Amino acid sequence: MSPRRQLLSGRAKRRSALAAAMPLAGCDGPQSAFTGAGADAARALDLWSIMLAGGIAIVLLVLVVTLLALAGRGRARRAVASERTVLLAGLWLPVAVLSALLVYGFGLLEQAAADGESDLEIEVTAEQWWWRVVYRHEDGSSTETANELRIPVGRSVRLELHSADVIHSFWVPALAGKRDMIPGRVNELALAAGVPGTYRGQCAEYCGGAHALMSFYVVAEPTAAFNAWLERERADARIDDPAGAALFAAAGCGGCHAIRGTGNRAGIGPDLTHVGGRLSIGAGTLRVSGSGFVEWLRSHQSLKPGNRMPPFEALSDEDSARLAAFLESLR
Amino acid sequence: VDAFLQLLTNLDETAYNRLAHGNARDPDPPGTALLAGDLGALRAASCDRCHDSAGGSPASRFVPRLGGQSAEYLEAALRQYRDGVRESGFMETVTVNLVDREIAALAGHYAGLDSPVAVVPDAERLRGTGRQLAVAGNPERDVPACDACHAAGRLAAYPRLASLAAEYQVAQLELWQRGGRAGTAAGRTMSLIAARLSPAEIESVAAYYEALPPARERGASDSAAGGRG
Numbered sequence: 354m355s356p357r358r359q360l361l362s363g364r365a366k367r368r369s370a371l372a373a374a375m376p377l378a379g380c381d382g383p384q385s386a387f388t389g390a391g392a393d394a395a396r397a398l399d400l401w402s403i404m405l406a407g408g409i410a411i412v413l414l415v416l417v418v419t420l421l422a423l424a425g426r427g428r429a430r431r432a433v434a435s436e437r438t439v440l441l442a443g444l445w446l447p448v449a450v451l452s453a454l455l456v457y458g459f460g461l462l463e464q465a466a467a468d469g470e471s472d473l474e475i476e477v478t479a480e481q482w483w484w485r486v487v488y489r490h491e492d493g494s495s496t497e498t499a500n501e502l503r504i505p506v507g508r509s510v511r512l513e514l515h516s517a518d519v520i521h522s523f524w525v526p527a528l529a530g531k532r533d534m535i536p537g538r539v540n541e542l543a544l545a546a547g548v549p550g551t552y553r554g555q556c557a558e559y560c561g562g563a564h565a566l567m568s569f570y571v572v573a574e575p576t577a578a579f580n581a582w583l584e585r586e587r588a589d590a591r592i593d594d595p596a597g598a599a600l601f602a603a604a605g606c607g608g609c610h611a612i613r614g615t616g617n618r619a620g621i622g623p624d625l626t627h628v629g630g631r632l633s634i635g636a637g638t639l640r641v642s643g644s645g646f647v648e649w650l651r652s653h654q655s656l657k658p659g660n661r662m663p664p665f666e667a668l669s670d671e672d673s674a675r676l677a678a679f680l681e682s683l684r
Numbered sequence: 685v686d687a688f689l690q691l692l693t694n695l696d697e698t699a700y701n702r703l704a705h706g707n708a709r710d711p712d713p714p715g716t717a718l719l720a721g722d723l724g725a726l727r728a729a730s731c732d733r734c735h736d737s738a739g740g741s742p743a744s745r746f747v748p749r750l751g752g753q754s755a756e757y758l759e760a761a762l763r764q765y766r767d768g769v770r771e772s773g774f775m776e777t778v779t780v781n782l783v784d785r786e787i788a789a790l791a792g793h794y795a796g797l798d799s800p801v802a803v804v805p806d807a808e809r810l811r812g813t814g815r816q817l818a819v820a821g822n823p824e825r826d827v828p829a830c831d832a833c834h835a836a837g838r839l840a841a842y843p844r845l846a847s848l849a850a851e852y853q854v855a856q857l858e859l860w861q862r863g864g865r866a867g868t869a870a871g872r873t874m875s876l877i878a879a880r881l882s883p884a885e886i887e888s889v890a891a892y893y894e895a896l897p898p899a900r901e902r903g904a905s906d907s908a909a910g911g912r913g
Binding site for chain 1 (some may be wrong): 821823826827828829831832833837838839841842868869870872873874876877
């Protein structure tokens with residue numbers, strides 16, 4: 354059993370058991386709506402489970418009635434054909450079921466709206482084909498990172514969703530429903546994780562060439578760990594490798610990428626201040642590691658075709674390795 | 685060639701030499717020197733006719749000034765022309781017979797050459813809109829600052845742009861926009877960036893770099909540039 358599964362609450366465990374009983378065990382995971390690890394996702398999963406069970410019950414009822422009508426004896430056939438049965442099953446039952454669902458649905462919407470009240474705000478901007486993430490602090494300052502959100506467990510977080518170019522959609526199936534990100538418009542989404550863990554999100558609206566490789570991670574951790582992380586993330590980069598930092602500037606990386614605490618302030622590509630401490634390179638394309646950075650530098654246009662970063666195949670092997678080691682050291 | 689022949693009928697000797705030999709001081713080196721592999725003679729017979737020399741600027745504003753480029757960049761460029769991966773109707777022809785030793789010597793010569801700069805420093809052009817693109821790029825369209833790679837102190841593999849004739853720079857950027865110069869890895873880096881530039885941006889940034897004296901390049905004393913010496 355993985356550490357993440359050990360951390361699942363009773364509720365999520367019951368849900369997993371339910372999912373397993375309905376041959377859907379394979380659908381459980383860090384990017385699955387069946388995980389139901391967030392308040393919003395849990396409500397959607399509840400609604401889905403109720404509708405599935407209700408749908409099955411209604412199908413069975415219809416089958417029974419059909420069998421009675423075809424093969425039943427006289428009395429049963431007369432009962433099925435009676436005006437009272439038609440009125441009850443054909444009119445009053447659908448009215449009652451749909452009204453109940455509607456009332457239940459309004460209740461869910463109200464709960465979702467209440468989740469939106471939060472003192473923690475994160476601005477997420479979708480750009481072809483990555484995610485710019487800005488944490489807003491109480492003192493008015495902000496901290497930029499990319500392709501990864503960290504959130505405290507059990508606390509609702511208000512996301513402000515922007516798009517820099519075309520329509521994208523923000524979706525972390527295990528935590529919440531999807532929300533479109535539309536140019537010139539700000540959408541909001543409440544994100545809350547009931548269970549600590551690492552969840553995977555994905556752009557859910559086709560947005561151009563590298564759309565399929567526009568992913569991100571949401572790491573939900575206990576409040577103390579989250580606060581410690583935010584403190585570290587807020588700080589400037591600690592440069593342990595000055596020669597690597599000099600190479601970063603000399604090779605032109607600073608033309609697009611910022612590393613806070615150095616002279617590199619460009620905001621065209623993802624902020625790399627603490628990139629060595631993240632989970633992925635290229636918005637979920639590769640795992641963060643020294644060899645991952647080398648691979649990205651050498652062949653990112655074939656790993657993620659059409660992405661906006663110019664190719665750097667001309668860098669020598671030695672320079673690629675030194676840059677990779679430097680990026681990995683930025684934790 | 686046609687135009688040259690038309691002019692030929694009423695040319696004096698100085699004008700003839702300028703057209704036919706460019707900056708070459710000794711227009712007709714003895715063939716024996718060429719056969720002996722005398723690089724000075726080779727340059728005089730070939731390179732100097734178009735490019736800059738200690739005493740003169742390039743013969744045309746479509747020909748780059750080579751003095752002061754890094755030996756590493758020049759050597760790579762000459763090998764690329766010779767090996768047919770960088771296209772040029774002129775350069776592929778004249779480099780086809782060069783051996784590595786000659787390429788290295790020529791690159792070393794131009795890297796150390798302090799040739800005159802044709803354009804007088806022009807303060808107005810240095811303040812123009814081209815400067816913005818050169819030092820800050822255009823984040824709206826994901827154009828990085830040109831200086832991120834082309835200022836002094838950057839990798840020796842990257843060419844310097846200061847004092848290059850504007851016509852040459854414009855021609856190269858337009859070539860990338862049309863899909864040319866994509867045969868080399870460094871060329872493909874520029875293909876992607878050049879595609880994001882507007883015609884007005886190309887004109888203004890070329891004018892900026894042409895007016896920028898090599899010695900005053902931004903980044904030369906900029907600690908943030910973090911050059912590797």
